[in-house]
Amino acid sequence: MGRKRKHSESEAAATVEKEETAPERPPRTLFGFKKGAEDKKDNDDPHVPFFRNKEKVLITCTRRISYRYRHLMLSLVELLPHSKKDNKVESKGSKGAALSELVELKSCSSCLFFECRKGKDLYMWMAKCPNGPSVKFLVNAVHTMEELKLTGNHLKGSRPILTFSSNFDKTPHWQLLKELITQIFGTPKDHRKSKPYHDHVFVFSIADDHIWFRNYQISCPQGGVQKLDRGDLEKMTLIEVGPRFCLNPIKIFGGSFGGPTLYENPFYVSPNQIRSLEKRQKAGKYAKKVKAKTKRKMHELENPLEVDEFAGMWKE
Secondary structure, rough: OOOOOOOHHHHHHHHHHHHHOOOOOOOEEEOOOOOOOOHHHHHHHOOOOOOOOEEEEEEEEEEOOHHHHHHHHHHHHHHHEEEEEEEEEOOOOOOHHHHHHHHHHOOOOEEEEEEEEOOOOEEEEEEOOOOOOEEEEEEEEEOOOHOOOOOOOOOOOOEEEEEEOOOOHHOHHHHHHHHHHHHHHHHOOOOOOOEEOOOOEEEEEEEOOOEEEEEEEEEEOOOOOOOOOOOOOOEEEEEEEEOOEEEEEEEEEEEEEEEEEEEEEEOOOOOOHHHHHEEEEEEEEHHHHHHHHHHHHHHHHHOOOOOOOOOOOOOO
C-alpha cells in the first residue's frame, strides 16, 4: 500500500498546478477583451442596459430563380458572415407571414428576400422582422463576381467599411434606407464568423434616384518591413472585387413585408410597362410599312404609265 501524501505536500502541488496553467481570459465585451470589465459593470448605472449587436440576416429566394440572380445571392451570402441561408420559398400572396415566421425560427432580425418574376425581373426585399420597416427594390444592372473577373481579392469573413454618398442625408426616405442598409450589411463586431479587421469597402451611392452598390478591396503597397502610418491614406488604393448591382426603390412599408405605405417612388416604371412600350414601337414600325405599301399601290393606280411604242419590238 502506497504512502499517503501529507497535507502540506498536496497544497504545494496545487499551487504549482495553478501557476503552470494559462491566466484566465478577461470577459468579452462589445468593444473587445478588456481588463476590469466586471469592475466597470459594477460601477455603472444598473438601469442602463448593456448593448450587444446580435444582428443576423436571413437570405433566401423564390423558386424558379435564374442562375445569374442565384449567383448574386450566393455572392452576398459570402460577403456577409452574419447571414444565414435557407431553402427557397414559394412566391404567393401570403409570403410575408411565412417569411416573418421563418426569420423568427432562424433567430434572425433581418431578411434579404430575392423574388424573381417571369424569369427576367428581380425584386429584392429588405425587411426588419417582425415589426418592420421593409423596402421593395427592383434590381438592375446585375454583374456577378464570375462575370466580372476583376483583380481585387479580400479575406472571406472580414468586416466591411460602409460608405454612403452625401445624398443619403437630404431627404427622410433616403435617411431611412441608409439606416436599414447599415444594420443589414454591417457585420457585428466580435461575430464568431467574422475577422477582427477591415480590408474591403462597401460603397452605396445615389445616381438618378437609384442606389449603386460596389465592393472594393483596400490595397496597401508591399514595401518590405516598413509599415504605413495610420493617416497615410494616399498610398492606399482601391481595387474592385464585385459584385455590382443597382437598386431602384419602389415602396417603403411600415411593417414586415407589408403594412402602411410610408413612401412610394413617383418615377418608378415597371418592367412590364417598358416591354409593352417596346412592343408598341415595333408594332408601329410594321404598321408604317403596311401603310406605305398601300399608299404606293394607290399612287400607281391613280397615275398609270403610258404604253411604250417600242416595248415589243425585239420580241418579234
